[in-house]
Amino acid sequence: MIASLLILGTLGLIFGALLTLAHQRLKIEINPLVEKVTNLLPGANCGTCGYGKCNLLAEAIVKGKVGLDLCPATEPEVIEKIAQLLGKEAKIKERKVARLLCAGGKKNAKESFHYFGIKDCQAAMLVAGGNLLCKYGCLGFGSCIDACPFEAIEINENFLPVIDSEKCKGCGKCVDACPKGLIKLFPASQKFFVACGSEDKGATTARNCSVGCIGCQKCIKVCEQDAITIENSLAKIDPEKCNNCGKCAEACPKGIIKSN
Amino acid sequence: MISNNLNIFLIFLSALLVNNILLIRFIGLCSFFGISQRIESSLGMGAAVTSVMVMSSSITWLIYNFLLIPFHLQYLRTVSFILVIATLVQLVERFTKKYNTNLYQALGIYLPLVTTNCAILAAAFLGIDYHLSFLQNLIYALGVSLGYLLAIVLFASIRERIIFSPIPKAFKGVPIAFLTASLMSLAFLGFKGLFRL
The missing domain is CATH 1.10.15.40 (Electron transport complex subunit B, putative Fe-S cluster)
Structure with a gap:
């Protein structure tokens, strides 16, 4: 009885002393x-x-x-x-937001085959580069949603991810997660962007998807700032020149120059 | 019982595969299901268990053989072992925080969680029940803890993959995890035929 008390007591004392010692010796100065x-x-x-x-x-x-x-x-x-x-000077960088360069989705982009595999963009990409005729089209399985640490992305009824520009912090995680490279970071001050990534010729794009940029140049004609150029049948807005007038968005016959 | 002259390698293999602490002995299952959602976190838990288990079973072996047995106080082993484990976890946490911040960050929450992990206590008890020598006990603890690491990482990788599969609604979440674990356990039962202990 006494021996058990003694031994357990001593053990407890030793361990307690050890912990106290460790607490003092291994103190960490946290700034x-x-x-x-x-x-x-x-x-x-x-x-x-x-x-x-x-x-x-x-x-x-x-x-x-x-x-x-x-x-x-x-x-x-x-x-x-x-x-x-x-006590330092603040240097503030311009805020960036992620935007999806595709307006296709279930309604508008044509399928080349039915895909029944794992519901994941990377996995779908492995099967002949995805189930869409347009090889630039968003597959809509939402790998970007899982990647977003700020819960800024939701999928809509058209199976397209919608990025909430208020919640988006421009961290770029979704940019890396998208196997099609369809999400890009834009400066937040540039309101309008072309929601298409197709570099196919206009006729091919029109065949594959009802909302693809066909390079019709209507936006170029209405732009007073000469901010829009067409490269590989795809309109591009130069954020340096763009003054957010929104005329291009009205002129676009496909309605894919979007703002958010 | 394991005889004294048994090959150390056999002890290691037995602890690692044949008598895997999670899948054959069903000890430490709470963390097995709790921390196996992602491979990263299961690796962290496994690493924390490995480091603490090896150290704690060595110290408990010393205490049991040099303190408790001479005074015929074997019935105190549960209390004293828990004392050892709790202290050790605290000490290890302090040490890593001071000298290796990266390791501390990596182990994170899992280190304190190890305190209440029954697998740690079980490894200490089993090593003593098998009447192992100090070296054998060390190897045994290493085998048990690496078995834990192996099982939990395998389980986590299956769970990471399985959420993409079309699971019936009633089986989503924990039920399918239970089924997975039982199938893994059956698979590990195959090692039983390797050799008998």
């Missing part, structure tokens, strides 16, 4: 600034900054290794707050 900056960062741990986790980026920011604007998901106001905390 309180790091914690404050971590709380200000988005906390999605998306890894776009290259640090893997938000608290690691906060540490780098506090140490001055990187600029304040490395994280694309941080709002300008928040960057200013961080700058105030650290």
Whole structure:
């Protein structure tokens, strides 16, 4: 009885002492600034900054290794707050948003065959490059939705992902997730974009999909800023020249110059 | 019972495959189902279990053989072993946090979770019940923990793949995971014929 009490007591004491010792010896000095900056960062741990986790980026920011604007998901106001905390000048980068360069979907893009496999873009891509006649078309299985750390993407009834430009932080995860390379980052100030990625000839595009850019040049004619060019039968808007007048969107016969 | 002169390699293989702690002994199943949604997190849990299990079974073996047996206090083993494991997890957490932040980040939440993992306690008990020597016990713990790692990573990779499959509505989620685990267990039962212990 006494022996058991003694042994258990001694063991407990030894372990307690060890823990106390460890607590003192292995104390970690945490810079309180790091914690404050971590709380200000988005906390999605998306890894776009290259640090893997938000608290690691906060540490780098506090140490001055990187600029304040490395994280694309941080709002300008928040960057200013961080700058105030650290007593630094805030440099604010232009916000970017992801946009889907396809308007096809179930209704408009023609299928080349019925696909019954795994409901995943990468998997569908392996079968003859997807089940659409248009090889640039969105397959609509939503790999981008799984990749988005901010829940900014939803799939609509036409099986096309819709990116909420308010929620989108421009981290670019969906850009990497799309096997067709259909999602691109645009500066948020450029309102209008061509929702088509088809570089096929106009006639081919028209055959494959009812909402593909056929390179008809109507948008070029109405643009007063000369901001639109056509490369490989696909209209492109130059964000430097575009003044967001929206005339091209009205002129487009396919209605695929969209704004959000 | 395992005899003393048994090949160390056999002990390792027996702990790893033939008597796999998760799929044959059904010990530590809570974490097996809880932390097997993604391969990454299952790897983290497996690594945490491996490191803690090897250390804790060595220390508990020393305590049992040099403290409890001489005083005929074998009935105290549960209490004292839990004491050892809880302390050890705390210590390891402190150490990694101080000296290897990356490892600490990688193990993350899984390290504290190991404290309440019954597989750790079971490995300590089994090593003693088999009357293993210190070295054999070390190898045994290594085998058990790597068996845990193997089983949970295999299970997680199957679960990652299975969510893409057309599963009947009634089986979605946990039910299909149970079925998967039972089939894996049956498959591991095949190792029983390898050799007998």
